[in-house]
Amino acid sequence: MNIEYNADVIVVGGGPAGISAALEVARAGRKVVLLERSHYAGSKNMYGGAVYTHALKEVFQEDFDKISYERVINSHTWAFLSEDSSFELTYKNSSNNHAYAIKRFNLEKQLIELVKSKGVYFCPDTLVVDLVTNENRVIGVKTSIEEYLAPVVILADGVNSLLARKIGLRQDFKxxxxxxxxxxxxxxxxxxxxxxxxxxxxxxxxxxxxxxxxxxxxxxxxxxxxxxxxxxxxxxxxxxxxxxxxxxxxxxxxxxxxxxxxxxxxxxxxxxxxxxxxxxxxxxxxxEGGYKKVPALYSDGVIVAGDAAGFVNGVHFEGTNFALISGKLAGKAALHALEKEDFSASTLSVYRKYLENSFILKDLYSYRNIINNLYKRSNSLSVYYPNKIKEFFEIITSANCTSKSSQIRKFAYNFIFGRNPLDTIKDMFAFLKCALDVFFGK
Ligand SMILES: Cc1cc2nc3c(=O)[nH]c(=O)nc-3n(C[C@H](O)[C@H](O)[C@H](O)COP(=O)(O)OP(=O)(O)OC[C@H]3O[C@@H](n4cnc5c(N)ncnc54)[C@H](O)[C@@H]3O)c2cc1C
Missing domain, CATH: 3.30.9.90 (D-Amino Acid Oxidase; Chain A, domain 2)
Incomplete structure (x- = not known):
C-alpha cells in the first residue's frame, strides 16, 4: 500500500520527553509534528521543582544560557522526621549549578518556543485517542478529529501511556x-x-x-x-x-x-x-517500577520515551533528565530508521542500544532493587529510625543530670533488643545490598 505521510515523525506528548524527541528530529531537517492534548504544554504536568542542567544543556545546546530559571538548586537536605523532631543532613555547594528550579509551565513554555524556532509543527489541544496501523505496523495516530500519518511515531504521553498499553508494549504495571x-x-x-x-x-x-x-x-x-x-x-x-x-x-x-x-x-x-x-x-x-518494569521500548513504527517507558530514578527524584535524554535518543533512533528507510522493530531496536550506552538504562539497572528493598523496610525508614535518631539526640542534647554513659548503654540495648533483632539485621542487609548494587552497577 502506498501511504501518504503527513510528516517524517509524529510525537505524542508535549512534556520534556516529547519535546526533546521532536527537537532532535527537527534539528536534522526532518518534518516533525508534536501533538499535545492540553491547551498549552506543561499545563497538565507536575513535578517537585528541579530540572537538571546537564540534560538541559544537551537539549538547549547554544541556547542554554538563555534559559530563564527561578533559582539554582544547590542546597540539598535529607531530613528524618519524628512526631516533634527533625534530624537534618545538608549538603551545600555555592558554586554548583547542577539543577535549576523552574515552574513546569515555564519549562515547557521555553522548550516549546525552542522547538518551534527549529521548525517543529506543534499542535496543542490535540488528544491522540488511538494509533493507526497497517499490517501490524504503526503508521500514524488518530486524534479526536482526524488522522495524522508518519512512518515513525514516538509515544511520550507520560506515566499512564494509554497508547503504549493499547499497542501492547506495556502491560503489567501494578x-x-x-x-x-x-x-x-x-x-x-x-x-x-x-x-x-x-x-x-x-x-x-x-x-x-x-x-x-x-x-x-x-x-x-x-x-x-x-x-x-x-x-x-x-x-x-x-x-x-x-x-x-x-x-x-x-x-x-x-x-x-x-x-x-x-x-x-x-x-x-x-x-x-x-x-x-x-x-x-x-x-x-x-x-517507580524501575529497570524490572521497563516495557518493550519499540515495535514496528513506534518508540516509547520518558515516563511512558517508566524512566525515573525515584531515589534521587530524577525524572526530567531521563525524559529529556530518552526523548533525544528516541529522536535519534527515528532518524536512523528514516535514513535506512526501514521502520521495522529490528531497525528501531537501535533505540535500546542508545539507552544502554547512556546513563538511563545503566542507572535504572544499578538502582533496580533499591526501591523494592527500601519498600520492604519502609517501617524502619519511616517510623523506627526517625524515632531512634530522636532518642539518641535527646540524650546528647538534654543535659538532664543523668550520666551520659548509662543513657547511651540503655539506648544501645533498646536499639538492639527493643524490637525483634531480626528486623535490624534485615535492615542492615537491605541497606548494604542497596549500596553494593550501586557500587557494582553499570
Ligand atoms: C510529584 C512529582 C515530583 C517530581 N519531581 C521531580 C523533580 O524535582 N525533578 C525531576 O527531574 N523530575 C521530577 N519528577 C518526574 C518528572 O516530572 C517526570 O519524570 C517528567 O515530567 C516526565 O516527562 P515526560 O515528558 O515523559 O511526561 P510528562 O511530563 O507527563 O508529559 C506527558 C505529556 O503528554 C501529554 N499527553 C498524554 N496523553 C496524551 C494524548 N493521548 N494525546 C496528546 N497528548 C498527551 C500530557 O498532556 C503531557 O503534556 C517528579 C514527578 C512528580 C509527579
Whole structure:
C-alpha cells in the first residue's frame, strides 16, 4: 500500500520527553509534528521543582544560557522526621549549578518556543485517542478529529501511556509500581522567602529538602507507609509535596491530600509555609517500577520515551533528565530508521542500544532493587529510625543530670533488643545490598 505521510515523525506528548524527541528530529531537517492534548504544554504536568542542567544543556545546546530559571538548586537536605523532631543532613555547594528550579509551565513554555524556532509543527489541544496501523505496523495516530500519518511515531504521553498499553508494549504495571504524589505551592513576597530560607536576592541559591518519616499527626500508628515528602524553593514561592506508594494508600484507605495535610502540620514544616498564600494544588503519579518494569521500548513504527517507558530514578527524584535524554535518543533512533528507510522493530531496536550506552538504562539497572528493598523496610525508614535518631539526640542534647554513659548503654540495648533483632539485621542487609548494587552497577 502506498501511504501518504503527513510528516517524517509524529510525537505524542508535549512534556520534556516529547519535546526533546521532536527537537532532535527537527534539528536534522526532518518534518516533525508534536501533538499535545492540553491547551498549552506543561499545563497538565507536575513535578517537585528541579530540572537538571546537564540534560538541559544537551537539549538547549547554544541556547542554554538563555534559559530563564527561578533559582539554582544547590542546597540539598535529607531530613528524618519524628512526631516533634527533625534530624537534618545538608549538603551545600555555592558554586554548583547542577539543577535549576523552574515552574513546569515555564519549562515547557521555553522548550516549546525552542522547538518551534527549529521548525517543529506543534499542535496543542490535540488528544491522540488511538494509533493507526497497517499490517501490524504503526503508521500514524488518530486524534479526536482526524488522522495524522508518519512512518515513525514516538509515544511520550507520560506515566499512564494509554497508547503504549493499547499497542501492547506495556502491560503489567501494578499499583505497587506507582507513587501517588500531591503538591501545594505557597507564594510569598521575595524578601520574605529570602529571609525565611536564607536565600540570595540574585537567585544564585535555592533549597531542596527530602523528608523521611511518617510517624506524626494523624499518620501515627500507620505501619509500612512508604512515603517521602519534599520541598523546593523558587523565586517567590515554595513547593511542598508528598509521595506515597499507591498500594500503601489503598491498603490503608488513605487519601493523598489528607497525608499532605499532616505533612503541612508537622512542627518543623509548618513554619516554612506559614503566611504563604496557597496558589496551586496538583496531584500526579510517578512510575517507580524501575529497570524490572521497563516495557518493550519499540515495535514496528513506534518508540516509547520518558515516563511512558517508566524512566525515573525515584531515589534521587530524577525524572526530567531521563525524559529529556530518552526523548533525544528516541529522536535519534527515528532518524536512523528514516535514513535506512526501514521502520521495522529490528531497525528501531537501535533505540535500546542508545539507552544502554547512556546513563538511563545503566542507572535504572544499578538502582533496580533499591526501591523494592527500601519498600520492604519502609517501617524502619519511616517510623523506627526517625524515632531512634530522636532518642539518641535527646540524650546528647538534654543535659538532664543523668550520666551520659548509662543513657547511651540503655539506648544501645533498646536499639538492639527493643524490637525483634531480626528486623535490624534485615535492615542492615537491605541497606548494604542497596549500596553494593550501586557500587557494582553499570
Ligand atoms: C510529584 C512529582 C515530583 C517530581 N519531581 C521531580 C523533580 O524535582 N525533578 C525531576 O527531574 N523530575 C521530577 N519528577 C518526574 C518528572 O516530572 C517526570 O519524570 C517528567 O515530567 C516526565 O516527562 P515526560 O515528558 O515523559 O511526561 P510528562 O511530563 O507527563 O508529559 C506527558 C505529556 O503528554 C501529554 N499527553 C498524554 N496523553 C496524551 C494524548 N493521548 N494525546 C496528546 N497528548 C498527551 C500530557 O498532556 C503531557 O503534556 C517528579 C514527578 C512528580 C509527579
Amino acid at each position: 499499583r505497587h509500581d506507582f507513587i501517588l504524589s500531591a503538591k501545594e505551592v505557597y507564594k510569598f513576597d521575595k524578601k520574605t522567602i529570602e529571609t525565611k530560607f536564607n536565600l540570595k536576592e540574585d537567585l544564585s541559591n535555592g533549597i531542596n529538602k527530602q523528608y523521611f518519616g511518617s510517624d506524626f499527626g494523624k499518620l501515627k500508628g500507620y505501619k509500612n507507609l512508604f512515603m517521602m515528602s519534599f520541598l523546593y524553593t523558587f523565586k517567590d514561592s515554595v513547593a511542598l509535596g508528598v509521595g506515597v506508594n499507591l498500594e500503601d494508600l489503598s491498603k490503608n484507605k488513605l487519601n493523598i491530600s489528607d497525608v499532605l495535610d499532616e505533612v503541612k502540620k508537622h512542627p518543623h514544616i509548618a513554619p516554612l509555609i506559614e503566611n504563604g498564600e496557597m496558589i496551586e494544588y496538583s496531584a500526579h503519579l510517578i512510575p
